[in-house]
Amino acid sequence: MIADRTIICLASGWDYHPTSKHHVMRKLAERNQVLWVNWHASRCPRLNLGDLHSIVSKIGQIGQGPRQAVESLTVLTPPQIPLPGSPLIRKLNAAIVRRAINKVLKRLPPRPVQLWSFAPDIGELVGGFDEELVLYYCVDAFGEFPGYDRALIERCERELMDQCDLVITTSPPLYETRRQWHPRVHLVKHGVDHARLSRAVHESLPIPASLKGLPHPILGFVGVIGEWVDLDMVAGLARRLPDASIVMIGPEKISRGPCRGLSNIHWLGNKAHEELPSYLRYFDVGLIPFRDVPLTYYANPIKLFEYLAAGVPVVSSPLPVIKPIPGMIWLADDMASAVDGCRQACNDNSPAARQQRSQLMLAESWTARLDQIAEQVNAAIKDRRTVKVDAAMPSSTVRMEMRSA
Template identity: 30%
Template sequence: MEHRFIKNRDIVLFSFQAWESDIAFNFKDMAYELARHNRVLFVNRALDRNSILKNAFDNKPRQRRPPGKGYRHLQQIQEEFWLLNPRSVLESINWSPSQRLFDYFNRINNRRLAEEINRAIDLLSFSDIIFINDNDFFRGVYQKELVPCDRHIFYIRDYLTIQPFFKKYGPGLEKKMFEIADMVVANSSYLAEYAKKWNRNSYDIGQGCHLENFVVENLPQPRDLASIPKPIIGYCGAVTSMRLDSEVIEHIATSLPECSVVLVGPTDEYFDKKRFQNLKNIYLLGGKQPKEIPDYVYHFDICINPQLVNQLTIGNYPRKIDEYLAAGKPVVATMTDAMEMFGKYTFLCKNKEDYVQQIKTIFSNKDLLSDAEIMRRRNFALDHTWENSIGLLGDAFYQEEAITHAV
């Protein structure tokens, strides 16, 4: 499908996550793709007082320090692509006992950031700006009125208001953000429909993935997998009680004692304590570097995504499914709204019994492990590129422009 890409524009990207994060994130990938045809200013997440105190003794080399001597305020990443590291230290305000007090300090935070953005815009001679806010309804809610722009776009990629930190003030600010945005774009159909409650100009632009490392053959076997008996039923991702259904994992392990269930990813307190002590065929291997994940997936026999179905997970785009499929692996996953698009290429489950049945089906049917099936799964995943996602953003943008000019 051909797309109409946004080209030759000045774009400000207001990021929710820190540029220097060790974890890959959508907005950074989108920035590089947009910078192919536009001038881009990426506004890094500003430090706040709590985070500075929390990280005061953190010696991670990539950890950004408070502004001081040698602080790199405006960096050029590549031609026509700049990174703005705000000097402002923001107030930590989620403790506020009242909405009025929260709004007062939040406007101060927004204004501090806007002043720095406007100075950078002037320095770079940006004009007719497209401003894209990355899911930040706290620090970004007043930016439309403070930063002159031609179009203000809100990008939603997570259902943040269900998380404890955002529960108090998040819902109202997210609703306001939807209402004031010229358009909303989402990385899943579920989140696009959710946004349409407040802004009818809401579009699903899908999700891109970097899958080149998952299509490589003959990857080395990680050391901590070497002693684990095959066949291996594996999962890579956050091992947390908010996202994973421990009952499904336990049921797979008890029903298929001849299999090893391997979970690769950082664990929360619940899984740290639980540790499946009575089940010898469940292995928690802990967090790994992103570059190591393809090695683990390559040596899995079947990949699973035993999600809990809740407001946090139901609409999230499952990037790991693309990674599994790009590796050619058969995938068994929980049925959610976001998983519907993967239905023809995965084995979807409504309960723990379905998981065991689907796994047995795969092991008993050699055709599902054939080269033809591997390529069918792989080709589907490889269509989910950032170029395609940014193309869908362009299609939505120009559709809205046409409507605006017609009125």
């Protein structure tokens, strides 16, 4: 258990679509004080409406100062200059962010500090808070995201790992690569908010207004609609299953492209995580239509666990972390298998089957995941203290111990 700590979390926007880092920090905030620092200096902005909107939003958040998002969780958005290729600017950003964090820390009750980073490029901040632990929580191959400088991100990531005490990875490919760079790397897969999402199985939730009147089967997707989403597969399903309704929930970061003009695809925009059980209850299939690109090769989609916890069968593109499971997960190697998988999933979707899927996700809770991480955190802190004691021991004492041994 991790308790009675102040945890500084470096991550992308708190107000962004909920991801694993949001769940982890909400859970840690139950027993600790969490300071979530919005880190937005990893790439240069692009000339598009999405980045312009993000810049305006960040300026507004900077003006707000520290704000309490939930109990024991404070969100801070320090000003940063998004020019990661400049060493001088990176040092300036680090100085600004360090000063802003320390200003907030002075207002909090004194507790041991831990630094957790979901960003790979915050090495300049390490050591600035007298932290008892530095943890790098690696959830993606960040250099593969559009707009990121792959070589720069990898160099920064290695510099961070050289300074941290512990590395947590969330997929086997991330684990296999990162364990070559650090002696203490562990694989901890994503968890799921089972108590919330299983309501889709156990409760008679009202149908959301945006789903009323849509013909079944409903094939649904929940998540960020970014460059990694295979809209060709989505469009192909819409054409080959014209009687089905395809529902896309999440912020749109790319053009609808091949899906334009297809009347049975419904774009519902972003929904609060609290609303998801009501939508998932009426999904007949949960879709994970990912393109075959390096970014998705390293991914471990949290939506897989969320669909299953809600009892929804899954049809997914083949990913290293996802294996077919009869009655639960069908893999779509091509359009024919995607269509066939959706049909089979719809035919294996009784209330009993949905209940069984949800039940199997009970062991995958975020509490269970944090227990795994806590064990490694405590071991890393113990090792760090041992190293400090050894370093502080007079050389004559060391020689005497060596002779007595």
